Amino acid sequence: MSSSGDIRIPSRLPLLLTHEGVLLPGSTMRVSVDTARNMQLVRSRLLKGTSLKSTIIGVVPNSRDPEHETEELPALHRSVVPTATVTPVPHRTICGDFRNRCAIGTAGLAVQVVGSNWPKPHYTLLITGLCRFRVEQLLRERPFPVAVVQQLDKLEQYAGLDSGDADVSSELGELSQRFYEVALQLVGMLDISVPVVAKLRRLLDSLPREALPDVLTSMIHVSNKEKLEILDAVSLAERFKKVLPLLTRQMEGLKLLQRTRKPRLDDDRRIIPIRKGGGLAPGQLSMEDDGEEEDSDDTSLLERRVRGSNMPEAALRVCLKELKRLKKMPQSMPEYALTRNYLELMVELPWSKSTTDCLDIRAARVLLDSDHYAMEKLKRRVLEYLAVRQLRNSLKGPILCFVGPPGVGKTSVGRSIARTLGREFHRIALGGVCDQSDIRGHRRTYVGSMPGRIINGLKAVGVNNPVFLLDEVDKLTKSLQGDPAAALLEVLDPEQNHSFTDHYLNVPFDLSQVLFIATANTTATIPPALLDRMEVLQVPGYTQEEKVEIAHRHLIPHQLEQHGLTPQQVQIPQDTTLDIISRYTREAGVRTLERKIGAICRAVAVKVAEGHKATKTPSSSSSSEVTTGEISDTQIDPRCMVYVWSILLCHYSQPPQVSERLTLPGVAIGLAWTPLGGEIMFVEASRMEGDGQLTLTGQLGDIMKESAHLAISWLRTNAKAYQLTNMAGGPDPLEGTDVHLHFPAGAVTKDGPSAGVTIVTCLASLFSGRLVRSDVAMTGEITLRGLVLPVGGIKDKVLAAHRAGLRCVILPKRNEKDLEEIPAHVRADLQFVATSCLAEVLDAAFDGGFRGPAPSLAPPPVLSKL
Numbered sequence: 117m118s119s120s121g122d123i124r125i126p127s128r129l130p131l132l133l134t135h136e137g138v139l140l141p142g143s144t145m146r147v148s149v150d151t152a153r154n155m156q157l158v159r160s161r162l163l164k165g166t167s168l169k170s171t172i173i174g175v176v177p178n179s180r181d182p183e184h185e186t187e188e189l190p191a192l193h194r195s196v197v198p199t200a201t202v203t204p205v206p207h208r209t210i211c212g213d214f215r216n217r218c219a220i221g222t223a224g225l226a227v228q229v230v231g232s233n234w235p236k237p238h239y240t241l242l243i244t245g246l247c248r249f250r251v252e253q254l255l256r257e258r259p260f261p262v263a264v265v266q267q268l269d270k271l272e273q274y275a276g277l278d279s280g281d282a283d284v285s286s287e288l289g290e291l292s293q294r295f296y297e298v299a300l301q302l303v304g305m306l307d308i309s310v311p312v313v314a315k316l317r318r319l320l321d322s323l324p325r326e327a328l329p330d331v332l333t334s335m336i337h338v339s340n341k342e343k344l345e346i347l348d349a350v351s352l353a354e355r356f357k358k359v360l361p362l363l364t365r366q367m368e369g370l371k372l373l374q375r376t377r378k379p380r381l382d383d384d385r386r387i388i389p390i391r392k393g394g395g396l397a398p399g400q401l402s403m404e405d406d407g408e409e410e411d412s413d414d415t416s417l418l419e420r421r422v423r424g425s426n427m428p429e430a431a432l433r434v435c436l437k438e439l440k441r442l443k444k445m446p447q448s449m450p451e452y453a454l455t456r457n458y459l460e461l462m463v464e465l466p467w468s469k470s471t472t473d474c475l476d477i478r479a480a481r482v483l484l485d486s487d488h489y490a491m492e493k494l495k496r497r498v499l500e501y502l503a504v505r506q507l508r509n510s511l512k513g514p515i516l517c518f519v520g521p522p523g524v525g526k527t528s529v530g531r532s533i534a535r536t537l538g539r540e541f542h543r544i545a546l547g548g549v550c551d552q553s554d555i556r557g558h559r560r561t562y563v564g565s566m567p568g569r570i571i572n573g574l575k576a577v578g579v580n581n582p583v584f585l586l587d588e589v590d591k592l593t594k595s596l597q598g599d600p601a602a603a604l605l606e607v608l609d610p611e612q613n614h615s616f617t618d619h620y621l622n623v624p625f626d627l628s629q630v631l632f633i634a635t636a637n638t639t640a641t642i643p644p645a646l647l648d649r650m651e652v653l654q655v656p657g658y659t660q661e662e663k664v665e666i667a668h669r670h671l672i673p674h675q676l677e678q679h680g681l682t683p684q685q686v687q688i689p690q691d692t693t694l695d696i697i698s699r700y701t702r703e704a705g706v707r708t709l710e711r712k713i714g715a716i717c718r719a720v721a722v723k724v725a726e727g728h729k730a731t732k733t734p735s736s737s738s739s740s741e742v743t744t745g746e747i748s749d750t751q752i753d754p755r756c757m758v759y760v761w762s763i764l765l766c767h768y769s770q771p772p773q774v775s776e777r778l779t780l781p782g783v784a785i786g787l788a789w790t791p792l793g794g795e796i797m798f799v800e801a802s803r804m805e806g807d808g809q810l811t812l813t814g815q816l817g818d819i820m821k822e823s824a825h826l827a828i829s830w831l832r833t834n835a836k837a838y839q840l841t842n843m844a845g846g847p848d849p850l851e852g853t854d855v856h857l858h859f860p861a862g863a864v865t866k867d868g869p870s871a872g873v874t875i876v877t878c879l880a881s882l883f884s885g886r887l888v889r890s891d892v893a894m895t896g897e898i899t900l901r902g903l904v905l906p907v908g909g910i911k912d913k914v915l916a917a918h919r920a921g922l923r924c925v926i927l928p929k930r931n932e933k934d935l936e937e938i939p940a941h942v943r944a945d946l947q948f949v950a951t952s953c954l955a956e957v958l959d960a961a962f963d964g965g966f967r968g969p970a971p972s973l974a975p976p977p978v979l980s981k982l
């Protein structure tokens with residue numbers, strides 16, 4: 117730092133008006149620039165200028181807030197020096213008013229300009245003060261003020277310090293010596309081992325004495341007003357005199373502080389913080405000290421929590437080690453927050469906190485029954501499972517996995533199990549999870565690392581024995597980030613999960629008390645190793661009657677409550693519900709049904725809120741008696757009940773879904789099983805002139821394609837017996853003919869052998885020109901010899917046929933036993949034709965039967981051992 121005496125500043129300076137601090141010669145200050153005038157100055161002088169001269173600006177304190185900047189230049193800070201001492205100014209002020217003349221400021225060198233656009237455009241300048249100046253004449257005010265200035269701190273001014281006038285010299289010499297000694301005392305009170313204190317000590321010796329008052333003022337704690345007084349002290353002697361009491365005050369503050377400090381801190385840590393490039397503040401010091409105290413209190417509180425959290429020995433050791441590191445870390449270190457977060461998590465984890473199981477099997481049965489209608493098989497198995505657990509008092513055993521179409525209550529049964537046990541419930545959605553660290557957490561070395569879902573779940577429930585529902589385990593996917601299913605293996609294996617190690621925790625956590633239940637739509641996509649650890653419980657779709665019951669017992673009351681309606685205000689008769697189910701929904705579960713009921717409730721809620729009601733109150737619940745569909749025409753008492761009749765449904769819902777009829781040869785209805793439940797499927801075939809090619813469309817898998825080839829071969833073999841012909845009427849159906857077979861819903865991949873009988877029927881219809889019965893649906897695998905083999909998913913398929921309003925289901929003979937699972941009333945509504953060969957299938961599929969095969973083609977009595 118050089119003495120300001122060596123510096124010659126330009127006679128014209130652009131003025132930067134500051135409002136937040138006072139720049140003194142010899143010190144450095146950061147100034148935030150956001151007012152229009154100052155921004156202009158930075159842009160046109162500092163950013164465009166190329167010479168050193170262009171980086172010198174005049175910094176003048178301005179008391180006015182930048183928020184209130186006006187067109188008019190604010191009054192600049194002006195020395196209170198008697199006007200007599202001010203050099204007379206020629207009255208040539210071209211702009212600005214007279215009050216801005218004689219303003220005192222500090223010429224400064226802009227050493228750094230940093231710009232930012234956030235939160236609004238602004239610059240931050242780093243300016244080093246060079247010397248004082250006085251504004252002689254304001255040349256212009258816009259776009260930024262420029263003034264003719266007079267440099268005040270000059271070399272010759274201080275000549276008296278070293279030589280010259282004996283009186284001045286001796287007075288200044290004495291003053292500067294006293295000042296130096298006091299400054300030395302002040303620095304002596306600080307801990308010299310702190311680098312900034314050591315540097316200050318060196319500065320005291322190396323700086324010219326005349327620079328000391330300004331430099332020390334900018335380092336100790338003084339108010340802006342006091343700083344302005346020092347800025348005004350143009351005379352050096354006056355400056356020494358004004359700063360001396362400030363130094364003494366600072367020392368008093370330090371002494372007081374040292375006396376009030378605790379001996380522990382006093383002995384070994386005599387570190388008194390110093391503001392970087394600024395001063396020491398008694399008030400500030402004590403505040404920082406409080407912060408330190410608070411911090412150490414905070415850490416010891418954390419330590420107490422760690423010790424009291426009952427964590428196992430290994431975890432405790434890790435935590436104490438981390439605590440030790442934390443104590444040594446400055447708070448500003450990014451790792452401080454990481455370590456602290458880790459310790460907070462460790463403390464919050466329920467290492468030994470658990471709820472007491474209150475399982476009463478009888479009460480559990482009542483609760484399961486009251487929460488869920490039907491699902492008898494599932495409820496029975498769940499009760500068995502819970503009973504065994506209670507008797508053995510252990511959780512070891514297979515993990516239950518509920519598999520079924522969406523909306524059949526898998527998740528809600530899981531929730532009921534938690535309630536019956538009196539345990540906390542937590543659902544972990546695994547759909548789409550493709551990263552191992554989702555389950556097992558990230559290592560703490562990664563930025564933004566966090567624990568996996570299992571540990572997060574435990575933290576959320578706050579006990580170590582909750583019921584965890586692993587929802588949609590069939591939707592886990594692999595990726596470059598590892599296989600989440602592999603991570604789940606450890607979680608679900610009772611032999612291993614007592615020491616599950618999350619990467620973030622890096623210490624084992626005992627998961628053996630957690631009751632895991634999984635749900636899936638299909639077992640096909642569950643990784644085999646995972647499936648092996650689970651006991652699969654199929655949850656089939658519901659029949660229409662079951663859905664009506666579920667709607668009236670659970671869904672409607674729930675929806676009414678959700679929409680602020682009471683059963684006295686709305687009544688949905690059973691046949692209306694049945695209508696919604698059969699005409700507006702086609703699903704295995706009840707989710708769409710619930711949505712439709714919700715839509716009705718919303719519409720009724722509007723009417724009720726408006727004070728409307730039905731114009732006619734029908735006397736019976738038959739929809740046919742209702743003559744009007746509008747409920748919004750007449751205003752009557754809002755307390756009256758709103759009846760929702762079938763006829764009104766069209767006001768609230770989309771047009772009903774209608775099923776098509778079979779009007780062309782070459783169409784047959786098959787039954788398919790998908791993860792969403794059973795579905796009916798219209799298989800279509802057409803033929804055209806060609807050279808005997810078979811085209812298959814509809815995203816078919818290999819097995820399905822093979823079924824199509826099998827069907828064609830069987831039909832060609834038996835063409836004569838069934839009088840199947842090609843387009844020209846010839847005996848080979850494929851001669852000169854191309855056949856196209858299409859399975860609608862082309863965007864959905866289909867596979868499996870169960871469409872075999874449908875393909876045969878569809879092609880038989882095409883080649884014979886006869887229509888297949890439009891109320892028949894079929895399923896079954898075929899062989900080349902014309903046998904019909906059993907298939908899976910019979911219950912869902914039959915329910916789908918029933919939903920679609922079909923009358924007859926053709927199924928393999930060996931699937932007859934599966935019909936027991938189907939509710940009696942559904943069975944009563946349908947006719948089942950159990951078939952063991954294709955001849956029987958065709959006979960049942962066509963009105964009046966299909967022309968039977970020759971006796972030699974009839975299947976042998978013992979069909980197959982498959």
Ligand SMILES: Nc1ncnc2c1ncn2[C@@H]1O[C@H](COP(=O)(O)OP(=O)(O)OP(=O)(O)O)[C@@H](O)[C@H]1O
Nearest residue numbers: 487488489521522523524525526527528666670706
């Ligand atoms: N048998 C039932 N009795 C009462 N309510 C039921 C029954 N089955 C389903 N529900 C209700 O249907 C809604 C959907 O059920 P849930 O969310 O449990 O389906 P899910 O089988 O888990 O579906 P997903 O596979 O899509 O997760 C819930 O409101 C649930 O209470």
